[in-house]
Amino acid sequence: MSSSAENPTLTTEITKPSTEIATETAQSAKKINLKTSDDQIFEVEESVAMEFATVKSFFEDAPSSTDTVPLPNVPAKPFSQVIEFCKEQIKFKANPDETEKKKSNSEFVKEKTNEDLVEMIPVANYLEIKDLLDVLNQAVADRIQNRSVEYVRSFFGIDNDFTSEEEALLREEHAWAFEDVDED
Amino acid sequence: MKSEVKMMLLRPWFWEGFQVFLFHGSIKEVQEIVEEEGEEPSLLDLPELALECVLERLSPAELCSMAGVCNSLRDRCRSHLKHKWGRVICEAAYKKWQCHIASGKRPSLLDQRNQKVFFGSLISMWPFSWYKSKCESVNKPTTCLTVDSIMAFYLSLESGKFWFRAQVYNRENGDVGFMLSCYDAQLSYDSKTDTFQARYPPYARRSIEEKHTLG
Incomplete structure (x- = not known):
């Protein structure tokens, strides 16, 4: 050293x-x-x-x-x-x-x-x-942690490549995961 | 009774089959788009291992949420679930899950009333409570999960609503020294403590809280 x-x-x-x-x-x-x-x-x-x-x-x-x-x-x-x-x-x-x-x-x-x-x-x-x-x-x-998908996308340079149908389905599937997130 | 539990860990191949029909993401396309944009550093540009390490540190709820970011992350999050549960979930558990799906698909919540007569005898038998718990887990009684989704399966496992069969090995320290016993049991997972609850059929309704950390 x-x-x-x-x-x-x-x-x-x-x-x-x-x-x-x-x-x-x-x-x-x-x-x-x-x-x-x-x-x-x-x-x-x-x-x-x-x-x-x-x-x-x-x-x-x-x-x-x-x-x-x-x-x-x-x-x-x-x-x-x-x-x-x-x-x-x-x-x-x-x-x-x-x-x-x-x-x-x-x-x-x-x-x-x-x-x-x-x-x-x-x-x-x-x-x-x-x-x-x-x-x-x-x-x-x-x-x-506890951020919305939009936050994750914009802060980490990720494009949303889901179709609107896919996204609606995902939101429905994981409705609970989209609730109570911190404000962006 | 405190004892260590090891679980009979089970064939990973079922996951392979399971993934085949669930994977329709297109990682290549995502990467191309990201490369074109260039400038901004992207989470998706990270080395494979590093990104995996980041995902490993996310809670189950976070993983499900991240699956909604883009196709590539959705696939990655799913393969993470495979990593976490793939070694635990056996064919029997998967079949039981399929039964849940099948039974759940017949009368949907909405037309249940109309079909009640037709399915009368079935409904009295089958896990009516399962429907309820399914809705509770999303905190939204109006929307139920798409039952055949891998995430729904994962959620059922994580939330402990889904009991699956497994063999539980107990290592006990008795007077005669070290003893190993093995039971068939129904397990459900408690994500808060990262342990399993085991229910042993021979001792009906007797539940023992057991410690087992998912690796």
């Missing part, structure tokens, strides 16, 4: 994406460059990068590789949020406190939009970050 992970100023700096590879990275073996699908390069501490099982196995397969790791399925925007999450997780690894961890996790998802959540899930899935996936899946489920 890198000691610098506990240094907040340093960790803030490295979340910022840079379009060029900073020259100083060569001096520090503890940082890894990760290139997103939209060609942004993130300089991430090794301890954070090792939270990504996909990246970890990349280095295990090719330990001598010092090049930038391409992440072809990962766009920059959700990736920066994923890094934010993993940095928090690392703190709890060194200092396990389930209550604080839960609190931190719920804070994390609370401020995210539905769009953020849905964009982060494939990234967490691709990078195989199990904890984050659990948190995100639960968050999406919580947001669907």
